[in-house]
Amino acid sequence: MKKFTLIAGSTALLLSVTLSSSTQATQLVYTPVNPAFGGNYLNGSYLLANASAQNEHTGGSGYTPPSALDRLASSLQSRLMSQLFNDAANGGEGYLKTDDFEINVVNEDGSLLVHITDLLTGETTIIEVGGIVGNETTGGNMKKLIVLSIAALLAACSSVESEFEGIEATTSLMPKGETYQDLVSLPMPQGVMVAAVYDFRDQTGQYKPIPSSNFSTAVPQSGTAFLSQALNDSSWFVPVEREGLQNLLTERKIVRAGLKGNANGLPQLNSAQVLMEGGIVAYDTNVKTGGAGARYLGIGASGQYRVDRITVNLRAVDIRTGRLLSSVTTTKSVISKEITAGVFKFIDAQELLEAEAGFTSNEPVSLCVAAAIESAVVHLIADGIWKGSWNLLDEKSGHANPVLQKYWLEAHSESKVSMRINQSNS
Structure with missing residues (x-):
C-alpha cells in the first residue's frame, strides 16, 4: 500500500x-x-x-x-x-x-x-x-x-x-454605497429648494480603449439621471423635470385640449429656484498600476491591478440673479484587479502537466459615477451651509451632525471647523 x-x-x-x-x-x-x-x-x-x-x-x-x-x-x-x-x-x-x-x-x-x-x-x-x-x-x-x-x-x-x-442572473435595485448613506444622513434644511437639471453630460470625450469597442464611451451617458435621483433622495432639493421638458409640454397640450378651454383645470408648471449645472469633466486611465508574480520550474502565480479616476463638477446657480452659489469638484477611483495562476511543466520525458486558472474583478463604472455625483451633492450642500447660501432647520444640532462635520473637514482646516461649531453653540 x-x-x-x-x-x-x-x-x-x-x-x-x-x-x-x-x-x-x-x-x-x-x-x-x-x-x-x-x-x-x-x-x-x-x-x-x-x-x-x-x-x-x-x-x-x-x-x-x-x-x-x-x-x-x-x-x-x-x-x-x-x-x-x-x-x-x-x-x-x-x-x-x-x-x-x-x-x-x-x-x-x-x-x-x-x-x-x-x-x-x-x-x-x-x-x-x-x-x-x-x-x-x-x-x-x-x-x-x-x-x-x-x-x-x-x-x-x-x-x-x-x-x-453561486453565479446566477439576478435583478435588484442599484447597490448603494457609503456616499449614499451620507446623502440621506444630512441634517434637515430650513426649507426645501426646487432644483432644475437640464443636462449633466459626459464632457470627457473619451472612448473605451478596446479595439472592438471604438464607439463605446469610457463613462455612462446617464449623468442627468444619476444627479436627479441624488437630488430627489436628499432632503434638501426637489428636482423638476427639465431633460424631457418637450415631452412634458406635449402631454400638457393633450390634457389642455381635453379640458375644452378650461385652463384652470391644469395647474402651472413649478419654476425652479436653483439651476444645477456641471458634468463628468475627466476620466483618467491608469492613474496607478502595479503587480507581482513568481515562477519556479514552470509553476507560478501573478496578479496585477489598475486604478482609473472619474472627476465630477457640480454647480448651483441662483435662477433670479444667475449668481454661482456653490461649485464643488469630486473624484472617485475605479479599481480593476486580476489574479492568474498556472503550471506548464514536464513531469516525465514525454508527459506534460498543464493547468491554468484566474479571475478578474472590475468595479462597475456606472456605480462609480453615481457615487461621485452623490458625493458632489453632499459637498454642495455642506459648502452652501458653510457660505450661508442656505440654512439649517436647527443650526446647533445641525452643526453637530457627524456627516456634515466630516465633509467640512475635507474642505476646511480642523481649526476653522471647530471655530464654526463653537460659534453655533455659544
Missing part, C-alpha cells in the same frame, strides 16, 4: 499557477495564456520552449507498461471527483467504482482520506490532506508529483464548479 499526505500549502501552490496575461483595455479581462485552454496560439511555442529548458528528463523513457497511477490519471474525471469530495466534505462518503478502480473518499476528523484501489493488481493508494508520511513501496518523486498534482487539480475543479454555481 502507498500512502501520501497532501499538504495544504502544496494545494495552494499548485492551484496558484500561470503566466499573467495583460490586456490593453482599461478594465482587466482574464484571458488564458495556454492555447490548450483558449489562449493565443502564438504562446504555445514559448511555453513549450520554456518547459523544455527546465526539463530534467533528458533521456528517452522508452516504452513501459502503464502503472496503476498512470491508468488512474487517465481515467479519473474531474466532475465525478468533484462530487466525491463534496459528498465527503458534507459529512457523507464519496464512492466511485469503475472497471479498473475503486475510490472511497471519507472525512475523518476534518481530514479527507482518498482510498484508491487498483482492482487489477489489488494495490491501494491512500491520499490524505495533511502532510507527507511514509510509503510502503517506493514509486519515485515524479510519481508522487503525479498523485499530488491530480489531487490538487481535482480540488481546483471542485472549487471552481462551486464558484460557478
